[in-house]
Amino acid sequence: MTKNTRPAPSARTRIRRIAEKANYETQMLYDIIDEAYVCNLAFNAGDSTHCIPTACWRDGHYLYIHGSNGSRMVKALLSGIQTSIAITHIDALVLAKSAFNHSMNYRSAVIYGTFEAVEGDEHKAAALDVFMDKIAAGRKHQARPGNAQELAATTVLRISLDEAAAKVSNKQAPEDNVEDLDLPVWAGLLPMKVTRGEPIAANNVAVSTPDYVRDWAE
Amino acid sequence: MTKNTRPAPSARTRIRRIAEKANYETQMLYDIIDEAYVCNLAFNAGDSTHCIPTACWRDGHYLYIHGSNGSRMVKALLSGIQTSIAITHIDALVLAKSAFNHSMNYRSAVIYGTFEAVEGDEHKAAALDVFMDKIAAGRKHQARPGNAQELAATTVLRISLDEAAAKVSNKQAPEDNVEDLDLPVWAGLLPMKVTRGEPIAANNVAVSTPDYVRDWAE
Numbered sequence: 001m002t003k004n005t006r007p008a009p010s011a012r013t014r015i016r017r018i019a020e021k022a023n024y025e026t027q028m029l030y031d032i033i034d035e036a037y038v039c040n041l042a043f044n045a046g047d048s049t050h051c052i053p054t055a056c057w058r059d060g061h062y063l064y065i066h067g068s069n070g071s072r073m074v075k076a077l078l079s080g081i082q083t084s085i086a087i088t089h090i091d092a093l094v095l096a097k098s099a100f101n102h103s104m105n106y107r108s109a110v111i112y113g114t115f116e117a118v119e120g121d122e123h124k125a126a127a128l129d130v131f132m133d134k135i136a137a138g139r140k141h142q143a144r145p146g147n148a149q150e151l152a153a154t155t156v157l158r159i160s161l162d163e164a165a166a167k168v169s170n171k172q173a174p175e176d177n178v179e180d181l182d183l184p185v186w187a188g189l190l191p192m193k194v195t196r197g198e199p200i201a202a203n204n205v206a207v208s209t210p211d212y213v214r215d216w217a218e
Numbered sequence: 219m220t221k222n223t224r225p226a227p228s229a230r231t232r233i234r235r236i237a238e239k240a241n242y243e244t245q246m247l248y249d250i251i252d253e254a255y256v257c258n259l260a261f262n263a264g265d266s267t268h269c270i271p272t273a274c275w276r277d278g279h280y281l282y283i284h285g286s287n288g289s290r291m292v293k294a295l296l297s298g299i300q301t302s303i304a305i306t307h308i309d310a311l312v313l314a315k316s317a318f319n320h321s322m323n324y325r326s327a328v329i330y331g332t333f334e335a336v337e338g339d340e341h342k343a344a345a346l347d348v349f350m351d352k353i354a355a356g357r358k359h360q361a362r363p364g365n366a367q368e369l370a371a372t373t374v375l376r377i378s379l380d381e382a383a384a385k386v387s388n389k390q391a392p393e394d395n396v397e398d399l400d401l402p403v404w405a406g407l408l409p410m411k412v413t414r415g416e417p418i419a420a421n422n423v424a425v426s427t428p429d430y431v432r433d434w435a436e
Contacts, residue, residue, distance in 0.1 A: 012266055037311070037322060040304045042260030042269035048230055051260035051269060051302040053326050084269040086258045092418075093255070093353055098362040099346060100372075102353065104255060108271050128317060135311055135320065142403050144316040154318075173420040185360050186427060188419040190434050197409035200310075202391040207402045213313075216408050 012112055013165040028166045032109040033058045036087045041065070043083045045076035057131040062158040063111060064127055074155045077115040083159070085111040093190040096174035097183040105171055105189065111164040118156040121148065127156045136212040230330055231383040246384045250327040251276045252352070254305045259283070261301045263294035275349040280376040281329060282345055292373045295333040301377070303329040311408040314392035315401045323389055323407065329382040336374040339366065345374045354430040
């Protein structure tokens with residue numbers, strides 16, 4: 001785990017609980033976002049607070065999302081409201097000798113700010129190309145690009161990562177109270193991770209298998 | 219994918235985008251929650267909208283969370299504000315012949331409502347036992363239970379699942395436009411799932427390995 005080397009970018013991104021887990025390093029933030037296909041987006045609309053999962057990607061110091069022009073989320077975000085976004089990867093359950101000291105290893109990012117629309121077909125197409133590169137490197141040169149009608153139906157939005165914080169727990173062992181250490185209870189880590197399964201080609205495929213498909217499964 | 223058999227429980231849980239993916243079945247909702255160790259919780263506090271990941275579990279028709287008494291999130295939720303919660307599992311990237319028709323297979327749940335505190339040490343301990351059972355079946359009889367001080371420091375909250383909706387995309391193949399079907403582009407699914415790794419015992423272990431540890435890895 002990287003040490004903090006710069007202060008929190010704002011009061012609301014200062015980690016209050018278990019402050020030693022705060023990780024303000026930009027690279028950790030980028031890695032957490034780049035490993036995620038979906039983020040969770042909190043916003044207010046129509047007298048309610050909403051939390052909606054949506055696909056995301058990163059380009060430079062911005063997180064991008066997209067949606068249909070008519071969606072409630074897109075319309076709310078275009079109005080300029082403040083939002084918050086969470087992304088979490090769970091790496092292990094951490095089993096301690098006492099119930100109270102159980103925890104998880106995780107890497108999470110929380111982002112605050114306001115989205116802005118990516119304007120112009122050229123900029124929208126370029127942003128969507130970055131998304132395609134995340135899904136499958138090189139595929140942007142293979143799949144049919146969005147036409148004018150498809151681009152026009154899609155809103156692309158981005159939010160600066162200026163006000164964001166990563167929080168990382170990466171315990172090598174549970175942290176038990178001294179008086180619990182001799183209890184006859186198994187303690188340790190139960191790891192988990194996202195793995196990739198064998199690609200499933202569609203029936204209509206009569207083309208060579210691209211590298212990103214051949215190399216997908218682990 | 220199960221068909222919808224009852225209407226959405228409220229206007230804000232009616233799925234607006236891609237309505238055929240709406241799945242109001244209770245069992246699907248339960249399964250999505252039971253597979254998750256963390257949920258994403260949206261709430262307003264201190265003039266900001268927040269999206270915070272937090273551990274979760276289910277008992278009956280309620281989703282439970284816990285936290286330190288002093289945390290901003292706990293204090294905000296105890297004030298009775300409306301919240302929204304999202305949980306998402308990604309099952310595959312769905313690669314279509316056109317960029318526009320790319321999608322993902324996923325199972326997601328969105329919950330609306332207001333949390334209530336679980337009051338009384340007995341009820342709190344019982345709720346935390348359900349969490350322990352989710353983490354490792356039977357471990358609640360092995361780990362040292364929370365003592366009075368530990369229970370007092372922990373707030374346990376629950377929210378009814380009455381106003382919740384599941385959304386499922388479970389495509390067996392991408393849905394391409396007819397005019398794109400003959401393009402020489404690989405199309406199909408790139409599956410992914412969460413898998414479990416080999417348990418890592420802590421140094422202080424001199425006890426037999428419980429079933430939930432022996433059976434953890436796949």
